[in-house]
Amino acid sequence: MQTKLSPQYNPKEIDDKWYRFWEEKGFFHRKPDTSQKPYTIVIPPPNVTGVLHMGHALNNIIQDILIRWRRMQGFNTLWMPGTDHAGIATQNVVERELAAKHVKREHLGRERFIEEVWKWKNQYGSTIIKQLKKLGSSCDWTRERFTMDEGLSSAVKETFVRLFEKGLVYKGKYMINWCPRCSTALADDEVEHEEHEGNLWYIMYPFRDAPHLYVIVATTRPETMLGDVAVAVNPKDDRYKDMIGEVLTLPIVGRELPIIADELVDPTFGTGAVKVTPAHDPNDFEMGKRHNLSSVVVMQENGVMNENAGDYEGLDRFECRNALVEELKLKKFIEKVTAHKHSVGHCYRCHTVIEPYISDQWFVKMRPLADAAIQASREKRVIFFPDRWEKIYLSWLENVRDWCISRQIWWGHRIPAWYCQDCSRITVSHGIPAVCSKCGSTELKQDNDVLDTWFSSALWPFSTMGWPKETPELKYYYPTSTLVTDRGIIYFWVARMVMMGLEIMHQVPFSNVYIHGTILDEQGRKMSKSLGNGIDPLVMIDKYGADAVRFSIIILTTEGQDIKLSESKFEMGRNFTNKLWNAARFILMNLQEEHPEEIQHEFSDYQFEDRWILSRLNSTIEACTASLEQFKFNDATMKIYDFTWHSFCDWYLEIVKARLYQPVSSKDKKVVQTVLAKVFNQILHLLHPFIPFITEELWQNLKKVIYENKINIQEDMRSESLMCNAWPTQDKRYESQFSEKNMAVLQDIIRAIRNIRSKMNIMEKQKLHAVISVSGDGELDLEEHSNLLKRMANLEHIDIGKDLPKPENSASEVIGRIDLSGDLDISSGLTTGGQIQVFVPLTGIIDQAAEKERQLKHLKQLEEHLHIVQQKLHNKNFIARAPAHVVAMEQNREKELLEQIQKVKLILSDFG
């Protein structure tokens, strides 16, 4: 008897083979078919510059599980893959590469630089795609998209034009977040705030007409004082009330600054007087508008001080700060400096300190879009898992400000707006306009800016399906089913997709949003390049196999919680896949016959353990499916794990070995083979979404062996691949409370004997004699199971009877077999009564002291338990107010415990 499975499980030999098979056969690809229900996921497109990290791995494992599971359930699935052009990030990468060759982007010019980026994209852009394939991701690669490809560009332009025409996109001079290094505007949420130990400088601003008197203002950014145009106080602040309208002199610069009153000023902060710099602070910008103040820009785009900074022109903003403070100190304008903790904005791409800056930018008017999204949430058209994210998402939508979408970089979707050189009218158009829409001039110049990367990402769920064209895909697969992503991009991406989906498609882009946790290192820190604490999923795949990585990650994934990961975690997955492999070897070996023949049998030919395992399988199918419905991935995984390892391998396989090795009849052997094949087949189905490679390999082997050996498991095995087969459904015929409860009793008896063996230091090999005494009115026919008991407890012979006496010199154990569930089914063969006593006569070997100790310990446990139970029962309120079944359960338990205690005491009395 030989199987084709090698004795050692080696994922390297199977993973790539099956992935190629699936892809070549086109199993990932489906076409719209209105006779089937669609299930769609769009991938969160990783950056083209990306390299697979653990976060990607988790994200894509979850999506693959959902897609494979739904595909098996018979849905017409689409997992839409692709990558994001990641404007700033990609531009930075290519710029760095050019810098290594001493080439600057500016020297190349816009067109040639973009050519370089495309070259880079074509060369390296598929790296992460290849890595996703290594994981087993069953995306429909024939539909792979890129946010800069032609179709998506068309979607971007069309959206921009539509929003502009509706007045939802506008251009204007506002204060935005400026990254001096990237030399571009950023959206509010692209700014990362960090706590910073800074200083608060208290600077004296003298009165113009009384230079010996002054007002002190406090600032964290003294260099901006060069752009001050006023000093503001709260109108209700008694200290300053009378000074409103007076004029101060700006130290060093000499500019005259009126004292103005503004509600915004917080009298409790600093001195209660604030310098007003409309060109360099968002609050001051608003204040400037309110009070009609001019603004003085003192800095260039690159963070270097300009001509308005006087002597400081040409200095970097932070050098200027230091130098200016020195001068102020020297000239005695600094009253004091205090340490001050405050948060400072940084560019999310390059981490440079952000500068508030006034410039001409494009914005999306968010209020109407956000209101529609809020409405959709309230109507449960978008549901978050876990639901706590909905509140966070909603509060963002409620407070959202207009979205700055223009970026002063080259790599991205160029804004489809043209400026007339004659009348300066803006023409916004999908195609290149021939003439100015106002004056008819042909002198048109396109806007230099590109759109925020997230603008195109926001369209992803429909742009990837062909919009603005009315494709069959769009019609069938949109809206999508589930979005799987990280909490980090709820605002960036999820919210914007909802808004754009509603605005453009008039439908939410997805009905469920599953937010998974973040992968952290062993110490609970984020994995990052700079800390060097990352675990490379590809290295882990190489070492443990993709399935082990998937299994280990997913068994740790509890709803939305972060995952502390260390390499040792992958051992669980490896051990499990290895166990599965070995179980398969055992099964396949034992299914093979030299002269296979078909033997008819019926359910009535099934033995007790066959019915038991089928019943357990049935409940596992039910529980696992239910868990997946609720996105409880670890729950589902644990259930199959426990069933496979601890029910199927530990018990069923061990029990049936006898029937395989010394068959009582060829029919019974066939029965065992059939059940083995049937259950294992279902296990492979249940496990397939989680560990696709090994299950496919084992299933292909199983299928062949089943066919060759004429085993009829009454399941459809015709598919070419396990991934195309049907997800198991429960079968009520196999549900058997009777066998599950009785098996639990048998397991207790076996464990009791094994425990005695272990405690008495008796070798496993040594066969024993056991006396099993049943008391009470139970109807469990132990005699029927004596072979099972003998085999599993390694007994020479076994005596079973009612109320048998304890043999001399025997170790014993009392086992309760009460049904505590409260909903007793008398016909199940298990009634409320009685215990089972197990005696193992050990003349000559028994260690009396050890045995006495065992009994005393057991007695103590029972008494402690009884105490807890009686405490409840002695409480009148418990009897009166707890539900009847709970009271009944406790009463049964009390009775049971009392009887057990009595039995143990009796045994103990032998020891004197």
Place this chain on the structure above:
RNA sequence: GGGCGAUUAGCUCAAUUGGCUAGAGCACUUGCCUUACAAGCAAGGGGUCAUAGGUUCGAGUCCUAUAUCGCCCACCA
């Protein structure tokens, strides 16, 4: 300043929504190379569920504080 999450065995995490003696995996102890598997088998030990109050017949689970850690948001000049 506001919000959210976490706190359960030595470690990493569960606990069906308030009801069996709180469960796994790893680690630990003891015995086994038993013809699928030592990446394994068998039998064990190990928990004041962060703290303090409260609600309830009953609390790991609900409420109120407190502590520690982490994350997010904010116009902290």
